[in-house]
Amino acid sequence: MExxxxxxxxxxxxxxxxxxxxxxxxxxxxxxxxxxxxLAMLMDIRTAVVVTVLPNMITGVVAIFRGGNWRQSxxxxxxxxxxxxxxxxxxxxxxxxxxxxxxxxxLAVALFVYLRQEALNRVDWRSIRxxxxxxxxxxxxxxxxxxxxxxxxxxxxxxxxSALGMSVIAMTQIMNACFLSARLVQTGALAATGxxxxxxxxxxxxLTVMALAxxxxxxxxxxxxxxxxxxxxxxxxxxxxxxxxxxxxSWRLLAG
Numbered sequence: 001m002e003x004x005x006x007x008x009x010x011x012x013x014x015x016x017x018x019x020x021x022x023x024x025x026x027x028x029x030x031x032x033x034x035x036x037x038x039l040a041m042l043m044d045i046r047t048a049v050v051v052t053v054l055p056n057m058i059t060g061v062v063a064i065f066r067g068g069n070w071r072q073s074x075x076x077x078x079x080x081x082x083x084x085x086x087x088x089x090x091x092x093x094x095x096x097x098x099x100x101x102x103x104x105x106x107l108a109v110a111l112f113v114y115l116r117q118e119a120l121n122r123v124d125w126r127s128i129r130x131x132x133x134x135x136x137x138x139x140x141x142x143x144x145x146x147x148x149x150x151x152x153x154x155x156x157x158x159x160x161x162s163a164l165g166m167s168v169i170a171m172t173q174i175m176n177a178c179f180l181s182a183r184l185v186q187t188g189a190l191a192a193t194g195x196x197x198x199x200x201x202x203x204x205x206x207l208t209v210m211a212l213a214x215x216x217x218x219x220x221x222x223x224x225x226x227x228x229x230x231x232x233x234x235x236x237x238x239x240x241x242x243x244x245x246x247x248x249x250s251w252r253l254l255a256g
Contacts, residue, residue: 005043005051012042013051014210020052021211023234024059025218028066028172029154030234031059031211032179033114036151037241040107041248044100049151049186050196054204055211056151057183062215063176073173079133080160080174081181083140084147088182091148092189098149104249107150111242114155115235125163136160140178147182148189 005013020035032052039048064070074081095103128135139160147153157178161171190196 017207017211018214021214022218025215026221029175032056032151040104045103050200053187055208058208059211059215060176060180064173070173073170074177077174080136080140081177083137084144084178084182085185087141087144088148088185091145092186094149096193101249101252104245108242108246110146110150110152128163143178144182148186153179
């Protein structure tokens with residue numbers, strides 16, 4: 001991995017990780033939602049996943065334990081996290097073997113769906129409350145598939161937990177548990193196929209330190225900046241990335 005990335009690209013990776021860590025600290029989730037699309041505009045998605053796999057996992061662990069009562073949050077909804085495992089395994093196979101430009105277009109679509117989350121939340125999701133286990137299994141599997149393939153698991157999982165009316169802290173904790181379980185499967189599958197090496201993990205240690213430092217700074221932002229204003233800025237940022245990825249990947253697919 002070190003040989004493939006130039007010094008300038010490594011600087012860009014550190015900058016992206018810093019921004020993603022800040023977002024993770026400010027809103028409790030979002031590291032892969034920020035880091036993966038930004039890096040995918042500079043490199044293929046598989047490399048973007050490999051360079052950020054360790055900071056992704058560590059920031060997720062910290063987010064699970066922050067806020068207290070994590071045992072209760074996980075104890076009530078651990079089945080959803082368990083269902084991410086088979087989904088992540090299938091999704092990671094797609095990440096490894098699918099054409100990268102097609103994956104970038106799929107990532108852009110996943111971002112567009114996430115950005116339309118408010119419209120999805122207005123749908124009558126009564127069936128989720130009436131059949132929480134069955135719909136939780138589906139949400140977990142789809143979230144795991146998206147996490148394994150393009151690192152963006154939020155759309156189905158966020159819809160599911162929002163429909164249950166969970167508190168923000170509990171929802172953040174269990175969502176990060178879902179992301180973490182899917183990431184563990186993704187990491188194992190990448191390592192088993194030679195996509196993720198020990199050298200790559202060691203190289204990502206400084207990135208993890210950067211992510212944790214900016215995540216801590218994000219906690220201060222969470223306490224001082226109006227949440228609505230921050231989320232509006234984040235949405236503008238994500239819209240720009242989604243459009244950029246869609247245009248870039250579509251152009252390459254049509255040219256190829």
